[in-house]
Amino acid sequence: MTYEGVLRKMKTELAETVQYYLIFEQDFLNVNQVLDKRLAINFLNYECTGCGKKKKVFANGVCYNCFMERPEMGEWVIRPELSKAHLDQEHRDLEFEKKVQLQPHVVYLANSSNVKVGVTRKSEIPTRWIDQGAHEAIEVVEVPNRYLAGITEVALKEHLSDKTNWRSMLTNDLKDLDLAAIRDDMRQYLPEEVQDYYLASSTELEIKFPVLNYPAKCKTLNLAKTPFYEGVLKGIKGQYLIFEDGMVFNVRKHEGFNVNLSLQ
Numbered sequence: 001m002t003y004e005g006v007l008r009k010m011k012t013e014l015a016e017t018v019q020y021y022l023i024f025e026q027d028f029l030n031v032n033q034v035l036d037k038r039l040a041i042n043f044l045n046y047e048c049t050g051c052g053k054k055k056k057v058f059a060n061g062v063c064y065n066c067f068m069e070r071p072e073m074g075e076w077v078i079r080p081e082l083s084k085a086h087l088d089q090e091h092r093d094l095e096f097e098k099k100v101q102l103q104p105h106v107v108y109l110a111n112s113s114n115v116k117v118g119v120t121r122k123s124e125i126p127t128r129w130i131d132q133g134a135h136e137a138i139e140v141v142e143v144p145n146r147y148l149a150g151i152t153e154v155a156l157k158e159h160l161s162d163k164t165n166w167r168s169m170l171t172n173d174l175k176d177l178d179l180a181a182i183r184d185d186m187r188q189y190l191p192e193e194v195q196d197y198y199l200a201s202s203t204e205l206e207i208k209f210p211v212l213n214y215p216a217k218c219k220t221l222n223l224a225k226t227p228f229y230e231g232v233l234k235g236i237k238g239q240y241l242i243f244e245d246g247m248v249f250n251v252r253k254h255e256g257f258n259v260n261l262s263l264q
């Protein structure tokens with residue numbers, strides 16, 4: 001069986017074990033169904049997910065022009081504390097920025113190998129946690145806009161990491177932590193403006209990923225350098241496909257890559 005199309009990050013569904021879907025224009029694949037099967041990935045050409053042109057992907061699935069110009073690629077996406085829509089100030093497109101920034105946001109703790117702090121729109125929970133490969137996560141504050149979430153993250157980063165150690169996440173080198181206790185401990189560091197939004201009784205969500213075997217060591221597949229790869233799929237975690245030989249493939253990093261996938 002073969003599938004062909006431009007890669008986008010996998011869609012997910014929280015279930016007893018997370019369900020993963022690769023969505024193509026004409027077709028979709030429930031990736032869980034192909035665990036333990038041999039999968040070949042062949043990189044055909046680039047197709048920017050912003051403008052649709054066959055231009056090299058620069059970052060986040062888009063070409064250089066789209067990255068520099070599109071409103072959803074603004075710096076406030078990665079650095080929420082730079083959000084300005086609540087002040088009526090435009091970065092690239094005020095209407096778009098208002099729609100995205102002026103809605104409930106959550107600051108959370110997620111544990112994917114080590115505990116990290118992060119920000120997301122409330123509507124993106126638990127998707128964001130699944131995408132990060134967190135096996136447990138908890139909400140800390142829920143605030144009415146992205147700016148408030150951003151300044152909270154900046155304050156908590158003084159005490160916690162804001163990065164995922166993907167190598168530990170993919171080899172399952174992790175600890176279970178009492179996230180509610182860490183949340184309680186972080187309360188003292190919340191900025192003045194967000195103290196009223198603290199979620200004192202939020203509970204930890206546990207997430208189970210479809211992984212048959214974790215590799216002892218892993219190496220990353222980069223289709224720009226290695227346009228063809230074939231291996232037996234042993235697991236899916238975060239946005240990664242994990243193969244029998246320890247190769248791991250970050251689907252999200254390959255957004256905008258037009259590929260042919262074949263199953264044997």
Ligand SMILES: [Zn+2]
Pocket residue numbers: 048049050051052053055062063064065066
């Ligand atoms: Zn483009």
